[in-house]
Amino acid sequence: xxxxxxxxxxxxxxxxxxxxxxxxxLVVVFADVEYFQSAACFNELRQRFLQAHIxxxxxxxxxxxxxxxxxxxxxxxxxxxxSSVRLAWADVEAGVSAQVxxxxxxxELQADDLRHVFVLSDGLNxxxxxxxxxxxxxxxxxxxxxxGDGTRFGKTWVMADGPAQTARIAALGxxxxxxxxxxxxxxxxxxxxxxxxxxxxxxxxxxxDGEPALKLYKKYLGEMAxxxxxxxxxxxxxIQANKAATPLIRTLLAVDEATQSLTFAGDVPQGYLCKLxxxxxxxxxxxxxxxxxxxxxxxxxxxxxxxxxxxxxxxxVMGQLTEEELDIVQAQLGAATTITGFYSYGExxxxxxxxxxxxxxxxxxxxTLYE
Numbered sequence: 062x063x064x065x066x067x068x069x070x071x072x073x074x075x076x077x078x079x080x081x082x083x084x085x086x087l088v089v090v091f092a093d094v095e096y097f098q099s100a101a102c103f104n105e106l107r108q109r110f111l112q113a114h115i116x117x118x119x120x121x122x123x124x125x126x127x128x129x130x131x132x133x134x135x136x137x138x139x140x141x142x143x144s145s146v147r148l149a150w151a152d153v154e155a156g157v158s159a160q161v162x163x164x165x166x167x168x169e170l171q172a173d174d175l176r177h178v179f180v181l182s183d184g185l186n187x188x189x190x191x192x193x194x195x196x197x198x199x200x201x202x203x204x205x206x207x208x209g210d211g212t213r214f215g216k217t218w219v220m221a222d223g224p225a226q227t228a229r230i231a232a233l234g235x236x237x238x239x240x241x242x243x244x245x246x247x248x249x250x251x252x253x254x255x256x257x258x259x260x261x262x263x264x265x266x267x268x269x270d271g272e273p274a275l276k277l278y279k280k281y282l283g284e285m286a287x288x289x290x291x292x293x294x295x296x297x298x299x300i301q302a303n304k305a306a307t308p309l310i311r312t313l314l315a316v317d318e319a320t321q322s323l324t325f326a327g328d329v330p331q332g333y334l335c336k337l338x339x340x341x342x343x344x345x346x347x348x349x350x351x352x353x354x355x356x357x358x359x360x361x362x363x364x365x366x367x368x369x370x371x372x373x374x375x376x377x378v379m380g381q382l383t384e385e386e387l388d389i390v391q392a393q394l395g396a397a398t399t400i401t402g403f404y405s406y407g408e409x410x411x412x413x414x415x416x417x418x419x420x421x422x423x424x425x426x427x428x429t430l431y432e
Contacts, residue, residue: 062141062364062432064399066125069096069105069134078109078138085110085140087233089368090117090220091124091403092134093211100224102134110138114148116231118181119218120403121209121373127387127400129376137401139366143432144176144239150221153228159188162230163195170234171199177241179368179428180205182230184217184406188263189420190328192230193409196418203418204243204428205232206370207407212377214314217406238432244355245410245426247310248348249338251299253281258300261331264311266323269335273321278313281337290316293323294374297423299336300329307412310338312374312422326407327420338423340378349386349425353393356427361395365431369402372423376404386425394429 065079071094079085088110096102097119106115123135149169151162159182170178182192184207196203208217221231235241256277260268269277279286282296293313301308311325329335349371358365367390376383391400410426411418 062139062366064364064366065138066399066401067136067138068125068130071096075105075109081140082109082138083111085113085138087139087141087146088113088115089137089139089401090115090134091120091401093120093122093209094132094134097134098218098225103220103224106136114146114233115220115222116148116181116233117220118208118403119210119225120405121211122376122404124369124387124400124402127384127391129384135401137366137399141239141432144235144237147234147236148222148231149234150229150231152226153183153186159192160195163192164198166230166232167196167199167201170232172236174236175201175234176237176239177201177235178203179233180230180409181219182207183219183228184208184210185214186228187230188328189407189409193418193420200416202241202243202411202416203409204426205409206403206405206426209373209404209406212373235430240358240431241428242356243410243426243428244352245408245412245421245424246348246352247424248341248345249297249310249423250341250344251336251338253337256335258329258331258333258335261329264325264328266325266329267320274323275316275318275321278323290314294377295340297338297374298325298329299338300333302333304334309419310421310423312372326422342379342382345375345379346382346385346389350389350393352425352427353390356429357394358429358431362397363431365398365429367394367398367400368428369400370405370408371402371425372408373404373406374423375425390427398429
């Protein structure tokens with residue numbers, strides 16, 4: 062595997078393409094800049110990489126090695142030498158669920174030598190929980206994430222062998238002689254009593270333990286309740302189907318005073334157990350290391366690629382410490398592994414000990430690829 066990284070900036074344009082540009086078969090692109098949304102961005106990449114699949118999404122911060130890159134475009138150029146890649150995509154349509162689209166994409170990529178699928182989805186028009194259910198139908202390991210839009214939450218964009226579009230889902234299949242691992246860890250601390258979601262619809266929670274959900278949330282947040290929903294990023298919700306199930310994390314997106322409801326970034330099913338969580342910065346950074354440990358190769362000297370999908374909520378909470386989670390990932394994986402990725406509106410990954418993909422919030426998820 063050969064990799065190289067180039068950037069586009071408004072002042073300088075694109076950096077020079079690597080010497081293997083003509084034979085590269087994959088270019089992965091992340092950006093939080095309007096240029097990414099233009100046809101010119103894709104067209105200029107296509108002129109440089111004629112044979113490559115070009116796939117990427119808008120971000121809430123793009124990962125370039127151990128740095129978070131804003132206001133530019135980060136492109137990672139890849140030449141697979143013993144494996145191959147295929148790309149499928151679908152657009153969201155009225156009346157068609159994300160679960161159906163997920164099944165459709167996996168069906169298009171299905172083959173005997175399919176090893177892994179990496180998915181990039183619109184972050185605002187797609188129900189990530191439903192998408193994960195559809196992607197799981199094929200029984201193949203899946204990772205990825207939901208595109209970001211900085212902290213604006215306006216529109217998100219996905220590029221899939223054409224100019225970036227909204228309401229698009231792209232799925233990248235890897236085939237043949239390639240080793241792919243993933244890691245998914247969070248680092249938040251649960252606190253307070255365990256409760257039950259007594260009334261909810263999809264990602265909107267109306268009652269917890271029979272009480273208005275917003276009222277209960279405000280009780281726990283105290284003075285910080287005045288800053289909702291922004292302060293909710295510091296207090297995500299841990300949910301689980303039962304005491305034996307592995308908890309999932311959900312980020313608060315919005316509150317409704319009229320209905321006393323809470324809207325989260327993923328489904329919170331009625332009947333689930335739940336607990337509030339709070340920030341522990343040291344634990345957040347340490348858990349990035351655990352994700353890297355789960356995804357690390359047997360040989361740290363091997364050339365490889367790490368695709369990082371970390372939550373915008375983690376970035377907002379950690380602030381200037383955010384790049385420390387990238388430092389620990391690089392140290393764990395070794396200098397021969399190229400790191401790219403983005404800060405997202407949701408992460409798609411299995412827990413490290415199972416195959417089933419889930420929608421996560423507030424997690425650090427890693428996908429490593431080695432031939």
